[in-house]
């Protein structure tokens with residue numbers, strides 16, 4: 001009997017992941033699994049556990065670089081309606097992990113709900129944003145997360161709430177394999193003021209980031225100290241550095257953009273060179289902000 005017998009309609013074998021990442025890069029997963037509901041997710045998790053198949057949880061793939069050889073394991077994407085529903089109840093939002101964050105930011109603007117403006121222009125899902133504590137100079141999502149619904153590797157479901165949740169710079173203390181959803185606590189505010197803030201942040205991003213390219217956002221975390229990763233890379237003279245189809249963006253040195261024909265190997269090589277040169281010049285070890293699956 002096959003590992004996923006009875007679940008064939010949600011399991012694709014040897015499935016290319018490239019179209020599920022913002023980079024448009026990455027080889028095939030042994031299994032690409034899109035459960036329709038929690039029961040199926042539980043079953044998939046148990047079967048993977050019994051067969052020692054590692055599980056990778058994919059959001060919108062906007063903070064990921066996946067190796068050209070792909071993934072030996074199961075990649076699970078929570079994109080079915082059961083995982084993407086969003087409920088607005090006064091100033092509280094309950095969102096499935098697969099819900100698109102940008103849409104929620106937009107709805108909040110219209111509904112006069114303040115707290116998510118800082119997430120303007122950040123692609124991805126609620127699950128990915130909570131896992132990474134996404135945000136930036138304007139704030140981050142952790143500030144409004146009230147509680148999360150989680151599921152571990154053994155398919156046990158449970159909740160974690162404030163103050164047990166700790167969010168830090170691009171990280172959180174949520175270690176469970178799956179984030180299934182999050183409750184966000186916002187506050188009422190003038191929709192016009194929220195819109196102005198959202199527009200200002202959007203214009204800032206458009207002016208400072210290579211948004212029309214294939215990329216994965218900032219590659220490195222900002223190191224402690226006055227200089228951000230982008231400034232250090234720029235001052236090391238690395239803007240425009242290219243290997244194959246991968247290039248350090250001329251617009252924002254902490255972005256590596258992928259041109260047609262680019263491979264994950266090209267991006268990895270540029271990452272290595274940038275790390276090496278910044279270490280050599282400033283004695284700073286750059287730490288990755290993106291996640292690499294290889």
Ligand SMILES: Cc1cc2nc3c(=O)[nH]c(=O)nc-3n(C[C@H](O)[C@H](O)[C@H](O)COP(=O)(O)OP(=O)(O)OC[C@H]3O[C@@H](n4cnc5c(N)ncnc54)[C@H](O)[C@@H]3O)c2cc1C
Nearest residue numbers: 057059060061062063097124125127128129134135179217
């Ligand atoms: C143009 C551009 C601009 C960006 N700007 C910013 C920015 O300003 N600030 C910022 O913080 N980020 C930024 N990013 C990075 C990225 O958008 C965020 O990190 C985003 O929140 C990732 O969400 P995702 O759904 O795409 O996650 P993915 O990239 O799919 O996954 C990221 C991580 O989260 C995990 N994950 C995803 N979903 C779940 C889940 N349901 N349960 C458990 N784990 C899960 C994955 O396993 C992986 O470890 C940018 C990216 C791009 C392309």
